[in-house]
Amino acid sequence: MLNPSRFASRSLLRQWRSRSYATVASNIVNIVEVGPRDGLQNEKGVIPVSVKAELISRLGKAGVQTIEAGSFVSPKWVPQMAGTAEVLLQMERFPGVRYPVLVPNQKGLDAVAALLAAHPAATDEIAVFTAATDAFTRANLNVDTAESLERLAPVARAALDRGLRVRGYVSVAIACPYSGQVDYARVRHVAQALVDMGCYEVSLGDTVGVGTPTQVAEMLEEVKKSIAVGMLAGHFHDTYGTAVANVLTALEHGVRTIDASVGGLGGCPYSPGATGNVATEDVLYALQGSPYHVAGGAAGGTIDLAKMVDIGWWISEQLGRESTSRAGRAIRARRLREAEGKPSAKL
Numbered sequence: 001m002l003n004p005s006r007f008a009s010r011s012l013l014r015q016w017r018s019r020s021y022a023t024v025a026s027n028i029v030n031i032v033e034v035g036p037r038d039g040l041q042n043e044k045g046v047i048p049v050s051v052k053a054e055l056i057s058r059l060g061k062a063g064v065q066t067i068e069a070g071s072f073v074s075p076k077w078v079p080q081m082a083g084t085a086e087v088l089l090q091m092e093r094f095p096g097v098r099y100p101v102l103v104p105n106q107k108g109l110d111a112v113a114a115l116l117a118a119h120p121a122a123t124d125e126i127a128v129f130t131a132a133t134d135a136f137t138r139a140n141l142n143v144d145t146a147e148s149l150e151r152l153a154p155v156a157r158a159a160l161d162r163g164l165r166v167r168g169y170v171s172v173a174i175a176c177p178y179s180g181q182v183d184y185a186r187v188r189h190v191a192q193a194l195v196d197m198g199c200y201e202v203s204l205g206d207t208v209g210v211g212t213p214t215q216v217a218e219m220l221e222e223v224k225k226s227i228a229v230g231m232l233a234g235h236f237h238d239t240y241g242t243a244v245a246n247v248l249t250a251l252e253h254g255v256r257t258i259d260a261s262v263g264g265l266g267g268c269p270y271s272p273g274a275t276g277n278v279a280t281e282d283v284l285y286a287l288q289g290s291p292y293h294v295a296g297g298a299a300g301g302t303i304d305l306a307k308m309v310d311i312g313w314w315i316s317e318q319l320g321r322e323s324t325s326r327a328g329r330a331i332r333a334r335r336l337r338e339a340e341g342k343p344s345a346k347l
């Protein structure tokens with residue numbers, strides 16, 4: 001450990017202090033809560049705008065810093081995301097919280113622009129998306145990957161010109177439901193193309209949820225050959241129960257932004273058999289007592305696990321299903337035992 005009194009000048013001391021701060025800051029984990037978008041887009045029924053807005057309001061109140069609020073995609077393709085503009089107007093907002101929206105094409109960006117013309121604070125960020133395989137991109141966007149990138153580049157440019165931040169997604173970064181094992185070099189090239197078009201961050205998706213920690217590590221090492229790890233995010237579905245392990249692996253490899261979904265909601269309509277995202281509650285629980293600090297939004301502190309458990313339960317009830325968050329279910333069961341006066345250790 002260096003001793004600050006050994007620094008010859010104040011400016012060197014300042015540099016040392018800022019380096020120390022950078023070390024601390026590098027343990028800050030950002031959660032992008034994708035429940036209201038990735039979580040709800042795969043539901044069978046159509047979810048009322050009021051429920052979606054209430055979900056986002058509750059998440060903001062629980063301290064979530066970034067909440068993906070919905071999509072401006074074709075309602076013929078994904079009817080569950082219809083009404084995102086209304087959601088953005090109905091939900092309660094919290095200072096310091098970001099509310100990005102998914103945009104697939106110029107038409108989606110035009111809809112965002114029309115909303116912003118009337119309500120300039122509706123959002124300040126869009127996310128564009130493509131995939132590492134042509135088969136998946138065709139299923140999701142009706143074009144192959146190269147064409148999707150060609151179409152997205154002017155959309156990203158126009159969004160940046162409007163002062164919006166642009167995030168990118170690469171789906172099927174580990175395996176594709178249509179073409180199997182994915183070449184990680186291809187993931188790297190597609191992620192690089194998104195960075196080149198101006199995305200400040202690229203989220204790498206194990207859309208199918210089949211990835212193991214070893215595969216995630218290999219994929220990240222490949223992508224990191226060209227892209228600074230600070231620009232990468234991890235997006236892990238939990239089909240085979242490896243999502244929390246994959247989150248921890250991504251953190252070990254330097255990734256500091258994790259997409260997660262309250263109650264483990266979700267799935268992609270074009271990824272048959274895939275279950276929801278890693279549950280936000282499970283990530284929060286797994287990181288307790290670790291060197292990582294999960295950044296909070298409104299309160300400036302962290303995300304409140306107890307409140308997230310309540311939200312996971314509430315939204316699951318609204319959807320007529322059970323929360324798939326293991327931590328959420330265990331915490332809830334413990335509360336019930338305690339309410340009945342039964343002995344309850346941490347379990």
Ligand SMILES: CC(C)(COP(=O)([O-])OP(=O)([O-])OC[C@H]1O[C@@H](n2cnc3c(N)ncnc32)[C@H](O)[C@@H]1OP(=O)([O-])[O-])[C@@H](O)C(=O)NCCC(=O)NCCSC(=O)C[C@@](C)(O)CC(=O)[O-]
Nearest residue numbers: 072073074077078104107108140141142169171205207268
């Ligand atoms: C991109 C298209 C539209 C192309 O779909 P297309 O059929 O090739 O496009 P089109 O230009 O021929 O348009 C067809 C119709 O859609 C309308 N349309 C066209 N664009 C829009 C728009 N933006 N908003 C509203 N309407 C739109 C358009 O006006 C037209 O309406 P019609 O004339 O028939 O009445 C379609 O493929 C689409 O919407 N795809 C979105 C699919 C989607 O949302 N997938 C889920 C999100 S990605 C994901 O979940 C993965 C991720 C991000 O979570 C990460 C991971 O897990 O890997």
